[in-house]
Amino acid sequence: MYCRVPFNEINQLRILRLLRLHPGISRAEIVRQTGLGKATVSTIVAELIAQGIVSETAATARSRGVGRRPVELRLEGTTHLAIGVELTGNECLATLTDMYASPLRFVGYPMPDCSVDTSVMLVARAVEELIRGHDLGRVLGVGVGVPGPVDSDRQRVIQAENLGWTDVPLGGLLSGQLGKPVIVVKRQNAGALGEYWYGAGRGKSSVLYVSVGVGIGSGMIVRGELYEGVSGSAGEIGHITIDPEGHRCKCGNIGCLETLASGPAMAVRARELIKHGRSSCLVDWTKGVLEAITARMVLDAAARGDPLAVEVAQEAAGYLGIALATAVNLLNPSVVVIGGEVLALGELYLAPIRQVVRSRSFSISVRAADIVLSPLGRRAAPIGAATLAIDRFFAMPGIASVGW
Secondary structure: OOOOHHHHHHHHHHHHHHHHHOOOOHHHHHHHHHOHHHHHHHHHHHHHHHHOOOEEEEEEHOOOOOOOOEEEEEOOOOOOEEEEEEEEOEEEEEEEEOOOOOOOEEEEEOOOOOOHHHHHHHHHHHHHOOOOOHHHHHHEEOOOOOOOOHEEOOOOOEEEEOOEEEEEEEHHHHHHOOOOOOOEEEEHHHHHHHHHHHHOOOOOOEEEEEEEEOOOEEEEEEEEEOOOOOOOOOHOOOOOOOOOOEEOOOOOOOOOHHHHHHHHHHOOOOOOOOOOOOHHHHHHHHHOOOOOOOHHHHHHHHOOHHHHHHHHHHEEEEEEHHHHHHHHHOOOOOOEEEEHHHHHHHHHHHHHHHHHHHHHOOHHHHHOOOOEEEOHHHHHHHHOOOHHEEEEHHHOOOOOOOOO
């Protein structure tokens, strides 16, 4: 036995999804794309307008000057809201969005530690700050991106090495704390969604998003859908073996990309070069205490043109390029979007990546893939996490009669 959903609710859902994907769509275009009758579309749209869910405006800019002016239909985006959060290991970043996942507010807090209790507290604090002045009842849900694979069925973090977590029921903990539906996802998957909806991946059917920071991970959109893999661990590009004789990674493997190209790896490499007699402003910044050199310092020094720091950053970029060449050959994406702490370096970081990918990728694949820096920056994953709460809402039959 199963529950039959009334056709009216199914058709209503189809129309609402179209309005989300195509703001400004006309009734005639809805008829064309859904195959529904004109009368059915007109009736459902009239109901949605009466409920305040949809609004209509004359599209004077698109009028052809003959006949009636087309009427544009849009969701009333702020009727309901969503919240997206990213836990990076260093920060808790969060955004409040409208129904189109357009950001309305953004907050960020440093993470004093990576414990589960602290993380739950910071997410709750971010939600409280974001909804100040709004009715919590208008919030559809909260999406949370974490640095590690997630069991999406049970909403548990399987393993987040950068946080020191194993099998954490984060979804249940947060939904109990917030009193709202919570969806947990790997943070690079959230970043991929953010870029797909509002960033460099907009309008693309296949997107590879790569984040470089404490670790290196990626998220993939394939034919417009998030690809998580069978066990939620798809996209662990940071653990591709680059140097079989290299350093041991925290995952237990030898020579992973993360040991060569992550933020901490850059700090280690800078220390090694200085110990071998190379000069750098990093020595002055740390007053000679080389163990005090951090990834952020290396990136800041590179941005200021310090030769050693530039060399370290570009060497790391080259290693990332090797891994991305493999990914481009394997996945054949439309666009590769690079985000994370390296964004401030711009072309200094991006140029060697492009060069290596071009030299190591199959020509047909590399010609099809734009390789760009994230235009959304730190907002990519929070925006993407918010889209998950909106996606879940739009997947519910009868949404215009339940909760609106």
